[in-house]
Amino acid sequence: MKNKILNMRPEVLMFFILISAVAFGNGLSDAVYSNYFKEVYHVTAFQRGFIEFPREMPGLLCAFVIGSLGFLGDIRLAFIAQVLATVGVTFLGLLTPSFGVMLIFLFINSMGMHLFMPLQDAIGMSLADPKMIGRRMGQFSSVRAIFSLSAALLVFFGFRVGFFTFQTKIKWIFIVAAGAFTCATIMAAIMIARTKPKKTKARKTKLVLRKQYRYFYLLTILHGVQKQIAYVYGTWVIVDLLMKKADTLAILTIVVGFISIFFFNILGKWMDYFGIKRMMYVDALTFIGVYIIYGFVVWGIISEVLPKQGYAIWIVYLLFVLDRLSMQIGMVKSIYLRSIAWDHEEVTSTLSMGISLDHVVSILAAFAGGYIWMNWGSQWVFFMAAIFSLGNLYVAFRVQPDKEREVAEKMRSLLLHNKET
Structure with missing residues (x-):
């Protein structure tokens, strides 16, 4: 292990250090927001959706x-993202x-967190060996x-x-989270100063919508609902x-982690x-199975067919864990995108477009979910x-x-030839 490092x-x-600090900060802020809203602002389910x-x-x-600031390059954008995350959570804490x-402060913190989502995948894949992207x-x-x-x-x-x-x-948990985001900000600054120019190379400013990426877009839209x-x-x-408190969610998060x-x-x-393709099938079938069982268990609890204690609670806890793990299989869509990208410089822009499409649906799903x-x-x-x-099952099929991938490789060769001539 030491030799590998x-x-x-x-x-x-x-x-690795950067994403570690971000994960720690998110674990101390984003993971407890539901309890923060409930205990401090006493929100209802409808307000929670709002x-x-x-x-x-x-x-x-x-x-x-990301499209308008793409000329800065991925790592500089990552630096800006961490600054925003730090500012937002600091004021929530103080x-x-x-x-x-x-x-407003939630929006600022969330802007930083969301900007980093496509960037961490794009930077991570750019640093990985092309033959071992999944493993890295x-x-x-x-x-x-x-x-x-x-966290x-x-x-x-x-x-x-x-x-x-x-x-x-003073909400000290948010202050500690701000410290973690500050560490991430410092590491991003060091990466800007020390990484090779090709790693911080600026991209063209553009939004990417290609018919060839339609299945990636569909997967991100479905991910917004899920x-x-x-x-x-x-x-x-x-x-x-x-009626469980933050410590219960923390235990479940510990188990998931x-x-x-x-x-x-x-x-x-x-x-x-x-x-x-096979992993897409696993992704789809896992979601379908978990949510069908979730629905029946929740129906059983509210109709008092199942008790709010004992084995019913443990079933909910198990579903919570399985749901969080199944969400992670979705990394296949980022790997899929990189494998079919016509130009690797389009990956970050396309990932960010996917995030935007995801969140259009997320906002609608939040209101719809609260109403339902x-x-x-x-x-x-x-x-x-x-x-x-x-829909995930349809995409997998x-x-x-x-x-x-063959088409993408041909297009990359053609684009490279055109750039050189």
């Missing part, structure tokens, strides 16, 4: 921001603002999982012993229906071994997600990765 390229090691508008709007704007002002991406994800787990442990013990609480004027169900309403089942350390490495190897929860019953939120996940 010593032999690692400096830019790869620095990127909060997703300013929280997800940065994702909608992601393609336009102040207990009115609901409207809180949404799995390693990056495993490291993120380790620091997310560390979850700190959340759990912090809230249990009273060091962290949402009842004081993400809201997993991270908002899956969590809300535990917070609102089961611990499993993820090993799961991501295995997943990365599966990506390289089984190929994109309040008027039709919370179980229908999960049944809706299962129906949408049939339709894609032809090998053929699309």
Whole structure:
């Protein structure tokens, strides 16, 4: 292990440190927002859906921001992203603002977090050996999982012993998160100064929409629905229906984080071994199965067929863990995009466009989910997600990765020839 670290390229090691700090900061902020909203602002399920508008709007704007600032290069954009994340969470920690002002700082923090989403995949894939992209991406994800787990442990013990609480004027958990984002900001600055020019090469400023990437776009749109169900309403089942506190969510996050350390490495190897198409089938079938079971369990709890204690709670906890793990299989779509990209300089722009499409749907799904929860019953939120996940199955059936890769390689050769002439 020591030899592997010593032999690692400096830019790869620095990127490992950067994503570790970001994962730790996110684990101390984004992971506890549901409890923060509930305990400080006493929001209802409908208001919880409304909060997703300013929280997800940065994702909608992601393609336009990255498109307009693309000339700076990926690493400089990563630096800006960490500055925004730091500023937003710092003010949430120092102040207990009115609901409207809180949404502004939440927006700033969220803008930084969302900008980094496509950048971390783009930078990570650019640093990986082309023949081992899946494995390297799995390693990056495993490291993120380790620091997310560390953050979850700190959340759990912090809230249990009273060091962290949402009842004081200063929310120390957000201050510690700001410290982590500050470390990420510093590391991004060092990467700008020390990485080779080709790694910080500026891209053309453009938005990318190609017919050839249609299945990638469809997967990101479907991910927008699934993400809201997993991270908002899956969590809300535990917070609102089961009335659990932040320490319970922390324990579940610890479990997810611990499993993820090993799961991501295995997943990365599966990506390289089984190929994109088979992993897309796994992705689709996992989502469909989890959300159908989720819907029936939630229906059982609210109709009192199942109790709000005992084995029913453990089933919800198991589904929560499986749902979070299944979300990670979605990394296949980024690897799929890179394999079929006509120009590798388009990868970041296309990923950011995917994030924007994802968040258009996320915002709509947040409002729709809140309305359905309040008027039709919370179980229908999960049944809706299962129906949408049939789209993943359709994509898995339709894609032809090998053929699309051959076309992409020909187009890259043609584009390179045109640039040289």
